[in-house]
Structure formats: structure tokens, C-alpha cells
Amino acid sequence: MPRILNARAWDLVDNIVDNPGELGVEVEELDCGARVLDFGVNALGSLSAGILLAKVCTSDQADVTLHTGSIGSVNWPIVQFTSDFPVSACLYSQYAGWEVRVDDYFAMGSGPMRANAAREELFHRLGYTEEFYCSVGVLETDKLPDSRIVREIATKAKVEPRNLILLAASTSSIAGSLQINARAVETGMHKLFELGFDVHRIHSAVGTAPLSPVAADTLTAIGRTNDAILYGGRITFYVRGDDDSIAEIGPKVPSCASSDSGRPFKEIFEAVGCDFYKIDPLLFSPAQVVFQNIETGNVQCFGDVNEDLLRKSFGIQ
Template identity: 35%
Template sequence: MTTSSPLPAALSVNAMSAPLVAQLIEHHERLRVDVTRTAGGTIIVDAGVNAAGSVDAGVLIARICMGGLGHVTRRAAFDSDPLWPTFIEVHTSHPVLACLGSQYAGWSLSATKEQTGGKKFFSLGSGPARALAGKEPLFDELGYRDRHDRGALVMEVDRLPPQVVIDKVLADCGLAPENLVIAVTPTHSVAGTVQVVARVVEVALHKTHVLGVDLSEIVDASGSAPLPPPAPDGIAAMGRTNDAILYGGRVHLTVKSDAAAKRLAAELPSLNARDYGQPFADIFKSFNYDFYQIDAALFAPAEAWVSSLESGATHRGGKLNRALIGAQWHVTQETP
């Protein structure tokens, strides 16, 4: 499907995220990330492969991922009955462009072991440089392409990209090597965990797209999800970050019509999925680690609040799954 009104071409997600990229590089020591250059001049920001990274780095990278159009913060939540003590909160007044036109991890980047001279490489690229390349059919549906002489890409992978993949990104984006910045955030790293959880609104936008609801209905979006503790390996980390959204994520969407508000409140939440109720890591393993075999309806926040501009009414659907979050993240109540 397409949006009934194309995204504003005058807004460049790469231009708007450039100041944030500059901050990431300038303050790399404080953020505990490593910054290096390839022989051609491309900047690689290691936010968790060899570098320690940090929550602050993850927040900044999440903002870069949203093309400079999103507010991302960490919030402490020590109330009387907390789901979890720390949350990531997200807000954007340009939800379709920020989330689908920039943040969505939709650009498949791979290389064979022959091309790398070692082992094969695969990553899904996210962030504003996607809109320069425009390799995904989604950009035709959105009616958006960016034009800028600098770009930033985020890769959620546990190794730095080989030169053959960097060359592909440069060619597809039409960038000079020195004008590309690639940030690498493994899922099991601190920064990687943050930037995945910060996709709580993006997941809602993508589910809206899957449901066939006109994306131009959505005029504002915010959300939150618990920030899980570090995990010992990639699969466990993937499970925790997905569980944070699927079972602990909340979104509040503002839409134009009552019909869209009612439908999204009812159909958007993850509990509509066939596989709902199991930890994501277990689901992933049961399908032999093939994302495409998992019911697509599962990839959604746990709870949706949807407000209609047409009537002023708000509709609510879904629910948080406190028991699953507590059990999977090994929460135990210590007594004296």
C-alpha cells in the first residue's frame, strides 16, 4: 500500500541527523565507543564489538537512526509496582518518516566468505542512509528519497563490516568514502540493547503498514519499553530486546479518524499473534532461527492507546505481560 500523501521531500533525514553523528564522534571517549577510519576515509563507530559502549551511546544512536526526528530518553520508574525499573521512551511528530523512512532495519547487506576473504557477513542496515540508497520497495510506497552528500548507517551485528559491504553502501548511496559513517551495535551490547528497545514506536508503525492501514492516518506517536539487563549471548539478547517490546512495550498513536483508531487499538497489539505468550528466544529457536517463519502479527508492542482527532476519543487494546518479563529476565525478590 502507499500513503495517501507523500512524505515531505524537503526534510532530509541525513541532514537532520548529521549534528547527532558529529556528537557521537566528538564525544566518543565519554560515550565509550571507538572511532576509526578505513583506508578510504569512511568512519566506523564501534559501539559494542570491541568497545564497551554505553546507554548514552545507545540513546544517541537511536536518535540518529530516527533521522534526527525522534526524541529518545532513558527514564527511571521506581513506582509502587514497577514492571521494570528502567525504561526507554520515544516520541516523534513525524512518525512515518522517522520510523519507516529512517529507523526501520530493512536494508539487507551481505557478503560471501569469498568476498570477505574470511567468513560470510550479514546485517540489516537501518538509519538515514537507507533513504539515500532507496533499495527497498518500501521507499516507493512511502514516496520518499533523500538527497544529501553525507549519510549515516547503523548495523546491528557482532563484527565490523568488511570493505566489500562498505563499498556497496557507498555505491548505492552515491557517497564519497569520507562522507559515510557506519555505527555498529551488537544486540548483546549495552548500546545495541538500547537502540533495539528504542524501536518500540517503529514496530508499531511497521505493524500498521502490515495491517494495510493508510500510514498518513498517523500524525504523532510516542512509546516506551523496559530496558532489559545485558544478556550473555546474541540469542538471549535478541530474546530480551524483543520481549521488551512484545510483552512490555506501550505506544500512544494519534490518528485522524475514529475508524483507524478503533482498528489499530484492536488489531495492533502483539497478543493477536499465534505465537503470543512464549519468550521470543524460544519462538525463534522453534522455527530454526528463521524470522520469516514467525507469525508477523507478533512483531508489535504489547499495548496500544490510539487517539482520534476526528472525535477526541481514545481506544486502548492489548496488555502488558508482567509475568513473562519477570521470569525471563530472572527477577527474584530478595528477603532479609
């Protein structure tokens, strides 16, 4: 894995701080010295901002692009994610494993600040942490953090507030929804990790998901962004090792492994009182997963997309 993740993300963000307007982003420097970049809370954001936000989530360890695809007969933008460093890009950085709760403030935190904090069991099991003097984090939230909240994040990330940059976007924004749609590979990687598969066997990964429409409210946005991956996400893993272990674990990886699969995520979410932790964890993965074994040459495919559900979720007439 080349270079420290926080250093890579810092360089990527530092390049846009002086010209945020081109991306529809607003920058606020707090009295504690930290900088908060609004990618889609109060700011409008943009597609370019969403691509950059997704790349920051991965510490610039992945390429994120938009291309034209379709949902049924309807022309539709597709988010594509490509990485030759899927463990570091997805599990050490992109995965939203930091639940930020301070009084009534809530955000889901991702990005390399997680590696500096190393508070999650994931880092201990995979044996990776960082100690870098600067840190970068991404917050999925409907509210920008104030200095009190940022100071707490900085303390846990083991940096001075002046050496912390936070990027924030709501799920219902252009940039916020795009960066979530870029997580098809990440959800597959985390599913494999939770199932006990040796994720270091995965050499490279490619994933796609339809770009979910911007929603008028947070609940609908949560539904659409999740449906994009659960029912429209396709990923390919380039993997080493034996084929038998893949054949055994493969059926458990796509979202159809869950008994909740086949229903719009908004409906599932509302049924459990909008508590993510009450949802079957087997649901959180892409619709289709393909394993290409680069040692044996064999290909194994599991799951399939559900375009009818996507059309319903996205409001496509």
C-alpha cells in the same frame, strides 16, 4: 518534515566523532575513507551512547530518554520515545529494513542511508527517497564491517565511501539493546503500514518499553530485546480521521494478535531455526496500542503487557 534526514543524522554524529571516549565509543577510519563508529561490538559503549544511537536511527526526528518505572514490584529503567514526525522517524529511518549480506558478513541496517538507497518497497509505496551526498547508517551486528563491505554499502546508498558514516553495535551490548528497546513505536508504525492503514494519519506518537538487561550471548539478547517490546511495549498514536477504521484495525495491531504471543521470543526464534522470516509477522509489535483521535476526541485501546513473561525473560528473581 524538516530538513533532509541524512543531513540531520550527519550533524548529530559529526558532533561526537572528536570526543568518542566520553560515550565509550571507538572510531575507526577505513582505508576507503569511511568512518565506522563502534558503539558496542568491541567497544563497551554506555547508556548515553545507546540514547544517541537511537536518535541517529531516527535521524534526530525523535526524543529518546530513560526514566524510572517498574516491572511488577521491581524498580526498572524504561526507554521512552517521542516524535511529532513518526512516519519519517520510524519508517523512513529507524526501521531495520536493510539486510546487509556480503559473503559471511551479516547485519541489519537502519538509519537514513535506507532513504538514500531507496531499495525497499516501503519507499516506493510511501513516495519518499533522498539524494544526499553524505549518508549515515546504523548496523546491528556482532562484527565490524571492513572496507570491502563498506564500499558495497556506500555504492547502494549512492555516496562515496568518504561520505559515509556507519555506527555499529551488537544486540548484546548496552547501546545496542537500548536502541532496540526504543523501537516500540517503530514496530507499531510498521505493523499499521503492513496492514494497509494510512500511516500519514498519525500526527504524533509516544512509546515506552523496559530496558532489557545486557545478555551474555546474542541469542539471549535477541530474546530479551524482542520480549521488551512484545510484552512490555506501550505506545500511543495521536491520529486523525474516522474512528471506525481504527476500531476495525486496532485488534490486529498489538503482539497478542499473533498465535505465537505468550511465549518467550527466544523459544519462538529457536523453534524456527533462528530465521526471523519464518516467524508470524503479526507478532512484531508492542504489547499495548492506544489510539487518541485528535479530531473526534475518542480513545481506543488494544492489548496489554505481560509482566510475568518479562520477569522470566529478564531473569528477575
